[in-house]
Amino acid sequence: MVESFFDKTTRCLTIKVNGRFDYSCHKMFKEAFTSVTIATSYDVNLADVSYLDSSALGMLLLLRDHAGGDKAQVRLLYANGAVIDILKIANFHRLFDITE
Amino acid sequence: MEQILTVLIADDNPSDRILLKAILSQFGHKVVSAVDGQDAIDKFDPHTIQLVCLDIKMPYKDGWEAAFEIQRIAGDVFVPIIFLSGVSDPIALSNCLRIGGTDFISKPYSPALITAKLNAIVRLLVMQKTLEEQRDAMRTYNEQLLNDQDIAKVVYENITHSNCLEDPALSTFHYGTHTFNGDVILAAYKPNGGMHLLLGDFTGHGLSAAIGALPLADIFFDWTKKGFLMRQIIPEINARLKRVLPANMFCSAVFIDIKVNNKSIEIWNGGLPDVLFFSKNTKQPVRFTSKNLPLGVLSPDAFESQIEAVSFSPGDRLMAFSDGVYEALDVSGQMFCHSVLTPLYHGHVDADRSVDWLIEQLEKEGVLKNPHDDISCLSVRLDASIGIDSLEGGYLQAHHEAPADFSFEYVLNADSLRNTDPLPYVLQILTTVPGLSSFSSQIFMILSELYSNALEHGVLQLNSEKKSSSDGFSEYYEERESRLAKLTNGYVKISVKVTSDHHCRSLVLYVEDSGSGFDFKSVNFDISNTELLYNRGLALLDQLCSKLEFTKGGRAVTAYYDWQVGLDS
Numbered sequence: 001m002v003e004s005f006f007d008k009t010t011r012c013l014t015i016k017v018n019g020r021f022d023y024s025c026h027k028m029f030k031e032a033f034t035s036v037t038i039a040t041s042y043d044v045n046l047a048d049v050s051y052l053d054s055s056a057l058g059m060l061l062l063l064r065d066h067a068g069g070d071k072a073q074v075r076l077l078y079a080n081g082a083v084i085d086i087l088k089i090a091n092f093h094r095l096f097d098i099t100e
Numbered sequence: 101m102e103q104i105l106t107v108l109i110a111d112d113n114p115s116d117r118i119l120l121k122a123i124l125s126q127f128g129h130k131v132v133s134a135v136d137g138q139d140a141i142d143k144f145d146p147h148t149i150q151l152v153c154l155d156i157k158m159p160y161k162d163g164w165e166a167a168f169e170i171q172r173i174a175g176d177v178f179v180p181i182i183f184l185s186g187v188s189d190p191i192a193l194s195n196c197l198r199i200g201g202t203d204f205i206s207k208p209y210s211p212a213l214i215t216a217k218l219n220a221i222v223r224l225l226v227m228q229k230t231l232e233e234q235r236d237a238m239r240t241y242n243e244q245l246l247n248d249q250d251i252a253k254v255v256y257e258n259i260t261h262s263n264c265l266e267d268p269a270l271s272t273f274h275y276g277t278h279t280f281n282g283d284v285i286l287a288a289y290k291p292n293g294g295m296h297l298l299l300g301d302f303t304g305h306g307l308s309a310a311i312g313a314l315p316l317a318d319i320f321f322d323w324t325k326k327g328f329l330m331r332q333i334i335p336e337i338n339a340r341l342k343r344v345l346p347a348n349m350f351c352s353a354v355f356i357d358i359k360v361n362n363k364s365i366e367i368w369n370g371g372l373p374d375v376l377f378f379s380k381n382t383k384q385p386v387r388f389t390s391k392n393l394p395l396g397v398l399s400p401d402a403f404e405s406q407i408e409a410v411s412f413s414p415g416d417r418l419m420a421f422s423d424g425v426y427e428a429l430d431v432s433g434q435m436f437c438h439s440v441l442t443p444l445y446h447g448h449v450d451a452d453r454s455v456d457w458l459i460e461q462l463e464k465e466g467v468l469k470n471p472h473d474d475i476s477c478l479s480v481r482l483d484a485s486i487g488i489d490s491l492e493g494g495y496l497q498a499h500h501e502a503p504a505d506f507s508f509e510y511v512l513n514a515d516s517l518r519n520t521d522p523l524p525y526v527l528q529i530l531t532t533v534p535g536l537s538s539f540s541s542q543i544f545m546i547l548s549e550l551y552s553n554a555l556e557h558g559v560l561q562l563n564s565e566k567k568s569s570s571d572g573f574s575e576y577y578e579e580r581e582s583r584l585a586k587l588t589n590g591y592v593k594i595s596v597k598v599t600s601d602h603h604c605r606s607l608v609l610y611v612e613d614s615g616s617g618f619d620f621k622s623v624n625f626d627i628s629n630t631e632l633l634y635n636r637g638l639a640l641l642d643q644l645c646s647k648l649e650f651t652k653g654g655r656a657v658t659a660y661y662d663w664q665v666g667l668d669s
Contacts, residue, residue: 018493021303053473054423058303058348061397066349089423090352090371093183093391 002028006036013039015063018048021056021083029059031067042067048079052086064095075099103222105147106130110140110166111155116207119633120153120184123211127218135162141169145473148178151221153205153658155184156192164199172201178228180221180227190395190491208314234335245291250306256310258281260317264288269486271455275424275475283422283437283476286317288324291335292545294360296324296333299478300353300395301372301422309474315340327524327544330357331407334368334395338403341396350396354420360484361549361637364411364573365418368658370394373426373437377407377410378417378451385447386410397410411573412482417451425458425474430465440465457481503600504533510594514587517555523548525527526594533598535663546659549637550611551592554647556580558613559590590614607661 001018002025015032018023033042042063046052064072075097079087087098102336109128113119121131132149134140138160144152149171152170161169167181167251180202185193188206196204202224203217262288265272272285282305286298296322302309316337334355352371355563359365367375370392376385392408412490426438440461443449449457458477460470467475480486507530513521527544531537556562560583595610622640647660 051427053427054301054303054352055348058350061350062348070399084425085437086423089373089390091390094393095397 001025002032004032004036006039010046011038011040012043013041014043014045016045016048017056019050021046021049021052022057023053023055026055026059029068041073041075043075043077045077046082046083049083051082057086057090059089060092060096062093063075089095102131103226104128105150105218105225106132107151107153108132108134108140109148109153109162110134110137110145110158112151112158112278113155116209118207118293119420123214124218126211127215129218135575137163137166138461140166141173144170146174150225152181153184154181156196163171164195166198167201176505178225178232180224180360182221183219196200201632204459212286213424217265220368221321224411234654236246246279246561249268252307254470255277255313260313267295269295269481269483269557271479271481273455273459273475275462275471276305280307281474281476282306282547283424283474284313284316285476285478286320288321290324290329290357291541292361292548293487295487295543296320296330297356297358297478297480298353299372299420299422299476300351301322301424301474301476302351303349308349308584309317310346312341312349314396315344316351327527328549329425329521330355330366330368331405331500332521333625334405335400335403338395338398339400342399345396346591347534350394352390352394352423356420356480358480358486359487360486361640363413363484363547364409364481365483366407366409368405368407373421373423377412378419378454380413380416383447385451386444387445400571404451407573414483415481416457417454417479418482418514419454419475419477419479421458422473422475424471424473425477427473428462428475428485429469430467431477435485436461436465436467437527452481461526478655502534504535504605505600507595509596511591512594513591515590517559517590517592518587522594523551526596530596530598533605535600535665536607537621539663543661544639546609546644546661547594549641550609550638550659551594552658553657554611554613554615555584558615559587559592559620560584563617575625602663605663605665607663609659609661610656611651611659612656615655617652620650 003016005014007014009060013033013036015029017029044063060076064074067074072076076087077099077100084098084100087093092098107124109120109131121133121201121205122129132143136141136158137154138623140152140154141161154166156163163183170179170181175416179198183196183201183204184207185204186207193204202221202262205214205217208604214450265285267287270287274281274283274285276283279555282302284300284382288296300313300316302312319333319337319340354375355368357366367388369375369388369390371390371394374387374389376387377384388408426435426437426441430436430439444454444457451561455477462475510522510526512520526547531540536543557564560580562576562580562583566576591614593612597608599606641659645659646662649658650656651658
């Protein structure tokens with residue numbers, strides 16, 4: 001399940017993923033960030049993500065690419081222990097701002 | 101829904117038969133008439149008849165018997181059967197449907213009812229036909245796909261499997277969720293002994309995941325064979341994957357370099373679970389955590405690699421696995437990393453049995469029956485002989501070869517010492533000589549020993565006694581990196597001369613450095629003295645070369661390598 005919310009004043013797009021974050025979210029996740037063209041920053045809320053696999057990591061990279069690559073402002077928020085673990089193994093803290 | 105059907109009517113009562121025929125013909129349908137059950141069976145052809153109407157009570161064979169027989173003849177082709185009945189007994193009528201009849205029509209006939217029923221039958225036939233066409237198309241498509249996959253799999257396996265995986269030091273385990281596996285295990289002997297190993301896990305599963313393994317394997321095998329080092333191969337793989345893969349695809353990987361001449365391993369981990377090093381010196385395995393981003397994520401200029409080194413004793417063991425193991429769920433729904441793997445991490449599992457143990461756990465916890473990710477595992481029993489036996493493959497009997505006679509000098513000054521590895525290039529020129537190309541492993545080993553001595557002890561003034569402890573060992577390599585980075589002065593001169601005289605061929609390698617030399621008279625050339633961690637290089641050289649000669653106070657060394665050609669005996 002993917003929900004998204006765009007704050008017009010901060011121009012921040014928040015994408016919230018619930019449950020398993022895997023390939024089944026691919027279409028919805030991509031639609032969430034391509035549907036808003038004027039966003040300048042992105043928050044991905046992972047509070048209710050129970051599991052995340054490598055294709056989810058791929059989707060995050062896709063978002064980062066879309067948001068400007070090395071200049072992208074993408075925050076990964078509220079990830080739980082297991083999810084943090086996976087992000088750390090992949091060394092994604094070097095690409096994203098990760099807040100527990 | 102206008103469709104002309106060919107209908108088989110079987111009725112022993114001529115007037116009923118003619119009446120039904122008249123009604124059907126009125127709507128344009130073609131009618132084939134039969135006078136009893138047996139006649140109906142004889143006249144039935146599943147390729148021309150689309151609908152069968154059978155009277156229940158007929159001589160020779162009744163409607164039910166005929167229906168059985170007709171269904172048998174029809175086989176896969178769906179031909180609806182309608183029973184014609186003068187009776188209104190519900191049991192007899194329901195019996196018609198039970199044995200496979202589609203419907204029944206009661207006598208006396210009502211043209212309106214017959215029309216309605218025929219229309220329903222036509223709809224059914226059209227639907228059935230569409231389904232059959234779709235089924236056949238799917239079947240053909242699926243066969244084509246499986247066939248394509250089988251062919252692709254052969255190509256894939258030829259590229260990604262090397263004979264080196266058969267090395268007795270290796271135990272591997274591979275379990276894919278699809279025909280294609282997103283995990284890949286590569287192993288290749290290095291030209292100077294030892295081995296490069298790579299365990300990779302591409303994003304996703306199946307064919308799309310496997311396809312990235314092709315450029316990966318290509319570079320891995322090719323560059324290893326040419327004598328490039330792990331620290332050169334990794335950035336190249338990263339750059340190639342970054343270029344060819346879409347943004348959401350990457351490869352989590354562990355790269356292991358087994359160095360036999362100084363009994364050490366170097367490990368690069370990017371995105372895979374901890375690599376475990378089981379050593380006799382420690383109770384718990386040493387864990388090498390992922391310190392790098394996976395391959396194919398960063399652009400070449402942002403890429404940096406953190407490599408860790410450790411020295412080993414023969415019998416120590418190294419184990420790596422993909423996250424399909426780490427994240428597998430046990431029967432209670434807990435991830436392996438928090439439950440099943442604990443004894444492994446605590447050193448309670450016999451390292452030599454670790455792969456078998458892991459397979460047992462995966463079986464016991466039901467992961468293999470229902471895997472949701474590709475699973476692979478690699479374990480290597482470390483030994484100083486890895487990749488050395490394979491070098492003997494190089495001792496092919498010399499054949500007739502054209503004489504070679506050339507020389508060149510290659511001087512690397514500070515900037516180039518920092519940024520280049522000259523060995524693959526020198527080796528490439530040397531292997532243009534046919535005789536030398538069959539001894540390329542030994543030539544490479546001699547060359548790399550001479551060069552690293554000149555660079556590390558000569559130019560960088562590193563003291564190899566440091567390497568005698570395992571801590572000192574990694575310190576040594578850190579120091580090497582930092583001194584090299586700061587290098588502003590110094591040179592290494594490599595001078596190569598190949599000459600031919602009748603059957604004798606000779607290679608003279610001269611390596612000189614800008615350092616202060618060393619006391620070469622005290623070198624112990626006894627290779628069997630395994631206690632000596634740091635002089636093993638020279639002892640090895642002495643064995644490989646016909647003659648080893650030091651000059652200029654130890655700043656220069658000349659290695660003579662001779663071989664013979666055209667001797668048939």
